[in-house]
Amino acid sequence: MLTTRLEEIFTQAISGLKLDTHGVTFDLPTDLSHGDFTTNIAMRLSKNAQMNPFDLAQSIVKHIPANDLIEKVEAIKPGFINVFVKPTALLSSLDLQPSTHKPQRVCVEYTDPNPFKEFHIGHLYSNAVGESLARLQEALGHDVYRLCYQGDVGLHVACSVYGMIEGNIPQSSFLGEGGSADEAETEGVTFEHIKSLPPTDRVKWLGKCYAFGATANKENPEAAEKIKKLNAQLFQVAQEMWIKADPKFKAQIDYKQFVKEEVYPHDLVSEYYVTGRQWTLDYFDEIYKKLGTQSKKPDAAGAFDHYYFESAVAEYGYTTVMKYLEKGLFEKSDGAIVSTKDKNGLHTRVFINSHGLPTYEAKELGLNPEKYKKYAFDKSIIITANEINEYFKVLLWNLKQIDPYVGEHTTHIGHGVVRLPEGKMSSRTGKILSGESLIDEATSRVVEKMNLTSSSSAVIPDSDPGSSAERVSGHVQGNKSIIAQKVAIAAIKYSLLKTNLGKDVTFSFDESLSFEGNSGPYLLYTIVRCKSILGKSKVESLKSIKSESSQGSAEGGDMAISPNVTLSPTKGPNNYQLSTINYQLDDLRLLRLLARYDSVITQAADKLAPHTVCTYLYTLASEFSSYYARINILKTEDEALKQFRLWLVSKIDETLTKGVHILGFESVEKM
């Protein structure tokens, strides 16, 4: 990478001045007139060197050894050193791999929707963030495992199952006006009837059941008592489910002891639980497909490499807490087992509740060592909403005591909470926006937009008039909706990813589904435009265009950069050398921006900041659009320059496509 080599050169210069060479770093100036790279090292060293920063910067510049990388170095006002890289070096760097890292095993846990509840935009956010972080790690060459952790036991599930049994939910309340108006209008519907409904509707019904149960739990003490008992029963039911599914599963806890009374018949509870659980899991899979969540591993369990369930990891967490209770890490308090007070000012948290059941905290203590057992990770990243940041501090503190390696190598990232303009979402009150309805709404808006523009342009190829027209247009219609969905996903994901993580997001359709300016569709549009230009220029010969030096380095392992970089050195009649091409500042500007890709990706991955990728891609697309408006590429008269420009277009296309993939969505050919 360019920065690595620059660091070597500067380290040499600074050690020539007998100064500390630590911490020589380069930034990418926003303004290209400040160079390709800039460093503030002179200002940082000026105090120790007892020199004024500007003088020091000048001395460093004088001591820079001869090299074939740098075109120009400037010491500027307060003490910046700006580096302009030779165009030939920029060109060569485009073909280098971004990774200088040792490959690591990285676990990324994200999305984490709870069975029995709807998949809302908060989950969508977590999914977008997690997927892009996973792909960033993959871009660096790491071995990434996508994990999903789902709460299939606990009070929220008890509320849902209670609602399934007692709710008597009328069909109209969860299908709305769209539902078929049959006899089951106000009566409530039977479980058998629900089974016959499409998956989406079943999940809507489950959502209502949860709301019913949660309300009862809060407002009706009698119901709350029942739900509590049902909860204990459900732990037992879930355990039986695991034993049945996996003969090797070893039960750690005897849940029967907690079941004081079976409020509902065991078989009934079991059927409702197992069926409802599977419904939501199937439903989530459909959404992952739309979102493009997909593991790279051939032996993945599904969209994710592995799905962890609370009902399973609870067992390990429970035994861990019991073990460390004896060692004094936890203490008993009011019948519950808690993390001891006043540890580094952390909150007291309950790990085993007073009924003897493990809470989320204990389950998490089981989960993380399990991840390590399976994946032996170098790094484990967990993505959740930031409302549980405090809780994670307590959890990670305790995890470090119990399993120092796992604790130290686990990072929690809290992203912002997604709010609706009316306030916080709540699945209890039904005031939520489901991920699926958002995708559908976005898709229909894209279709609307496509219909507006397609009349005047060549978006949809003209179909042959005649008898087959209807069938052809039906086919186009099908294509169109696939494209529309891709564009919609791009709009949604980009709007969620383009800002810093951690801030709350107030969700507004109009702003998040914008197709103009700094948006996902703008990037896709730019890619489409590139492809269109390339398509018109007979791109075949371009594919072989490469710089001579990168070929040389691939074959000979020699990193030296030839001053005479050749474009398209071997094939075809086009044999151009960069040094002989009469390129202009506009062209060079694009080349310089393209050369930043590797630095941007590396930084984004290191800082776990996908939004920096958005910023870069938008700048690149925007610069290209501006260039496009100024220069007619295909009408370039100088043939060599024209080929160079087409090569630039293909690189823009390639870079944007790679970048968009890292953000978690796909480019399209036409839109």
Add this chain to the structure above:
RNA sequence: GCCUCCAUAGCUUAAAGGAUAGAGUACUUGUCUUCGGAACAAGUGAUGGGGGUUCGAUUCCCUCUGGAGGCACCA
């Protein structure tokens, strides 16, 4: 009451302690519409108040104001 996070243009936001605080949107005005207008160009407009550290502060510290979240048996 205690703890954590946040405050930048009308709105949404960017900026490892660095250069003239960078964008999008909205508004005003243009370009052009025969390489795809989901475009391009120009203009208006911002660091909540007060202290401090520093050669230099949107960034770090203190304080005030305003907002969000958390403070044990939900996650």
